[in-house]
Amino acid sequence: MMDRTYKDIQQITLAVDCIIFGFNDNRLEVLLVHRGFAPEKDRWSLMGGFVGNHEDLDDAANRVLKDLSGLEDVYMEQVRTFGKAKRDPYERVVSTTYSALILKDKYNKELIEEYRAKWFPIDELPDLIFDHKDMVDSAIRRLQRRVRTFPIVFNLLPDKFTLPQLQKLYEGIFQEEMDKRNFRKKLATMDFLIKLNEKDMSESKKGAFLYRFDEKKYNKTKNFTI
Amino acid sequence: MMDRTYKDIQQITLAVDCIIFGFNDNRLEVLLVHRGFAPEKDRWSLMGGFVGNHEDLDDAANRVLKDLSGLEDVYMEQVRTFGKAKRDPYERVVSTTYSALILKDKYNKELIEEYRAKWFPIDELPDLIFDHKDMVDSAIRRLQRRVRTFPIVFNLLPDKFTLPQLQKLYEGIFQEEMDKRNFRKKLATMDFLIKLNEKDMSESKKGAFLYRFDEKKYNKTKNFTI
DNA sequence: GTCGAAAATGTTATATATACACTTACAACC
DNA sequence: GGTTGTAAGTGTATATATAACATTTTCGAC
Numbered sequence: 001m002m003d004r005t006y007k008d009i010q011q012i013t014l015a016v017d018c019i020i021f022g023f024n025d026n027r028l029e030v031l032l033v034h035r036g037f038a039p040e041k042d043r044w045s046l047m048g049g050f051v052g053n054h055e056d057l058d059d060a061a062n063r064v065l066k067d068l069s070g071l072e073d074v075y076m077e078q079v080r081t082f083g084k085a086k087r088d089p090y091e092r093v094v095s096t097t098y099s100a101l102i103l104k105d106k107y108n109k110e111l112i113e114e115y116r117a118k119w120f121p122i123d124e125l126p127d128l129i130f131d132h133k134d135m136v137d138s139a140i141r142r143l144q145r146r147v148r149t150f151p152i153v154f155n156l157l158p159d160k161f162t163l164p165q166l167q168k169l170y171e172g173i174f175q176e177e178m179d180k181r182n183f184r185k186k187l188a189t190m191d192f193l194i195k196l197n198e199k200d201m202s203e204s205k206k207g208a209f210l211y212r213f214d215e216k217k218y219n220k221t222k223n224f225t226i
Numbered sequence: 227m228m229d230r231t232y233k234d235i236q237q238i239t240l241a242v243d244c245i246i247f248g249f250n251d252n253r254l255e256v257l258l259v260h261r262g263f264a265p266e267k268d269r270w271s272l273m274g275g276f277v278g279n280h281e282d283l284d285d286a287a288n289r290v291l292k293d294l295s296g297l298e299d300v301y302m303e304q305v306r307t308f309g310k311a312k313r314d315p316y317e318r319v320v321s322t323t324y325s326a327l328i329l330k331d332k333y334n335k336e337l338i339e340e341y342r343a344k345w346f347p348i349d350e351l352p353d354l355i356f357d358h359k360d361m362v363d364s365a366i367r368r369l370q371r372r373v374r375t376f377p378i379v380f381n382l383l384p385d386k387f388t389l390p391q392l393q394k395l396y397e398g399i400f401q402e403e404m405d406k407r408n409f410r411k412k413l414a415t416m417d418f419l420i421k422l423n424e425k426d427m428s429e430s431k432k433g434a435f436l437y438r439f440d441e442k443k444y445n446k447t448k449n450f451t452i
Numbered sequence: 453g454t455c456g457a458a459a460a461t462g463t464t465a466t467a468t469a470t471a472c473a474c475t476t477a478c479a480a481c482c
Numbered sequence: 483g484g485t486t487g488t489a490a491g492t493g494t495a496t497a498t499a500t501a502a503c504a505t506t507t508t509c510g511a512c
Binding site: 179181182201204205206207 | 500501502503507508509510511
């Protein structure tokens with residue numbers, strides 16, 4: 001902060017936009033809202049909102065997410081701030097993006113309908129307003145980096161999940177196929193992945209064993225890389 | 227952006243703060259300014275400034291850096307945005323941080339004196355105002371990640387530099403010593419590091435060969451990891 | 453009891469990372 | 483001009499991580 005007085009400083013509308021990721025049908029998807037109002041009526045956008053004058057930036061992002069999904073205590077990270085003067089052609093708005101990882105079957109469907117929101121696979125995004133496509137892209141790139149060294153993907157899965165599911169999720173995030181044996185070899189070294197005596201029979205005749213992520217055990221060593 | 231009108235939205239003072247890195251005396255340092263004005267008079271802070279109403283956020287960061295250093299076209303990256311409502315106890319200010327890599331002997335010394343700025347090694351920082359210590363820490367962590375996969379350290383070195391210098395720089399960034407032979411083995415695989423027929427005799431009797439980073443050659447392959 | 457479909461499993465080759473010690477060049481000094 | 487001190491420069495062996503690749507198992511459906 002330099003030596004100007006705090007008076008007469010120009011103020012700017014500050015917003016947050018959420019890139020909400022979900023794992024559906026073995027694909028990584030993003031939740032988008034359909035704008036029912038001008039400007040840019042009937043186009044798709046990220047879920048966003050303005051930051052209150054006495055509201056923490058992080059809190060604003062959580063509030064916006066809760067308004068749409070009904071969810072609280074969601075895994076969320078700030079991604080970056082988009083601040084081009086002309087990024088919103090109607091008004092000067094600077095927007096900080098947050099990436100959220102949610103569980104598809106936990107969100108509130110009525111709220112989502114109310115906002116006319118829809119899930120889109122990340123490789124089939126519709127046309128988005130303003131710079132929202134750049135926002136999604138940077139969030140995906142960040143997610144791709146983060147999931148290599150932090151066990152955050154479990155936020156996208158139910159408590160019990162199978163290894164084929166987990167692999168499909170990583171493949172959806174990286175947008176590339178992985179070798180099953182090498183993938184499992186890495187997971188086998190991680191003692192915080194607990195194999196249960198239960199199978200999920202819904203995806204195959206043989207059934208796949210269910211696993212659980214033990215966060216406490218993970219916190220002891222915190223070594224994780226895919 | 228959700229369905230509120232654009233009217234009556236609260237506006238917030240937006241700032242940028244620059245974490246300016248330099249490599250001096252074989253150490254990684256940060257340039258800080260001494261506040262000569264209230265509030266927080268006589269404490270140290272990052273160089274910052276407010277964002278103009280019609281100014282791109284990136285442009286604001288570049289302007290602030292130029293005001294202090296006289297430098298333009300500096301390597302700069304956005305780091306993250308600090309938005310706690312009470313982070314500045316006097317007024318609501320949201321600040322986006324930018325990390326800059328500058329060359330020590332190129333900046334404008336008069337400007338720096340005018341602002342009462344001073345270089346501090348990153349492991350000997352003074353007490354900083356507000357959340358500026360967190361800002362520096364997150365910029366250092368980001369820098370540590372970035373220099374592993376992008377050849378950005380050359381922004382901290384003169385056009386011609388020696389391998390011992392380069393290694394000292396990496397050691398300063400990582401805050402740990404590295405093995406000379408393994409370090410050079412990696413560099414030897416990079417054909418965009420051009421060995422010159424010149425030695426720098428200032429640091430040793432034997433002298434160390436000077437090298438040059440060839441950006442065009444780098445751009446052909448773009449493979450770089452330390 | 454045969455078939456089909458997905459789950460589960462190991463080995464080898466290659467690449468990368470780590471650990472480690474001596475020789476060389478040159479200025480400074482006697 | 484010979485000795486000394488200091489930093490520059492160099493190679494090899496070992497351990498670890500990554501990548502490539504095919505068969506067997508299970509069980510429901512028919």
